[in-house]
Amino acid sequence: MSAIDRVRVPVRRTTGKATRSAAARSTRGQRLSSVGTAIALLKCFSAEEHELGVSELSRKLGVAKSTVHRLARTLMADGLLEQNPENEKYRLGLALFGLGALVRRRMNLSSEARQDLFALRNATGETVQLAILDGAEIMFVYNLESTQAIRVNSDIGVRKPAFCTASGRAILAFQPDDVVATAFAAGLKRRTAKTEVEPGRLRKLLAEVGQRGYAVEDEESEVGMRAIAAPVRGAGGVVVGSVAVAGPVQRLSKDMLARIAPEVIRTAEAISSRLGYQFRAGF
Numbered sequence: 001m002s003a004i005d006r007v008r009v010p011v012r013r014t015t016g017k018a019t020r021s022a023a024a025r026s027t028r029g030q031r032l033s034s035v036g037t038a039i040a041l042l043k044c045f046s047a048e049e050h051e052l053g054v055s056e057l058s059r060k061l062g063v064a065k066s067t068v069h070r071l072a073r074t075l076m077a078d079g080l081l082e083q084n085p086e087n088e089k090y091r092l093g094l095a096l097f098g099l100g101a102l103v104r105r106r107m108n109l110s111s112e113a114r115q116d117l118f119a120l121r122n123a124t125g126e127t128v129q130l131a132i133l134d135g136a137e138i139m140f141v142y143n144l145e146s147t148q149a150i151r152v153n154s155d156i157g158v159r160k161p162a163f164c165t166a167s168g169r170a171i172l173a174f175q176p177d178d179v180v181a182t183a184f185a186a187g188l189k190r191r192t193a194k195t196e197v198e199p200g201r202l203r204k205l206l207a208e209v210g211q212r213g214y215a216v217e218d219e220e221s222e223v224g225m226r227a228i229a230a231p232v233r234g235a236g237g238v239v240v241g242s243v244a245v246a247g248p249v250q251r252l253s254k255d256m257l258a259r260i261a262p263e264v265i266r267t268a269e270a271i272s273s274r275l276g277y278q279f280r281a282g283f
Contacts, residue, residue, distance in 0.1 A: 045092050113232070124247075172206055
């Protein structure tokens, strides 16, 4: 008997549970594979080839035409692809333009705002934040923490509901009704005992923000935190973001918020000017 014959190989018995688990992993793998193929499909387009047919996409991706058809239908449903009715070729959809514009706006805003945000942090001694609106949420695209031991922390990329934050209200107050309605429709969930969730009262708060030019948050998104924010405008006058100063209630009293409001507004206006917005007399 050879050495190989003497080695016993244990036989693993596959249970029904193990089979189901393997099937689940396989399904997840197929889904991830489909996502990867969809991304690869979008990357097939270029300035030189802005329209591609099924055969061309099939060849570039190395997948069947039926797979291309299936992925294209899914991407078209979300506006990521369009089909030219004249030649039935596909091209990138406007939804991608919107996503790209969001990234471009974030990059321009944060780069142009940097020196003014440092000046505001030095003037107030508190955490300074720069935010943009993304659907029903704000996303912080720049954050300068206070140098004090007790301070507000908020990393870049952190999201919060727009309706209950000073940063979000400073933007929503200058948006069309449909944008505000979309933000409210996403859900007005209470985050603290002070969170205002009644749509009518929230709209009144936004109207007040529009009149005075800045928004205030008093422990409405986080217990123990207050904030004040002013809108930042792009070259065309559209509000594209907001500048906020946030800190603990022990230091940011309501009187303190009122005192630093002009500084926050001046910072927002300085950043707006850097972005190309020209303020009119009396505005």
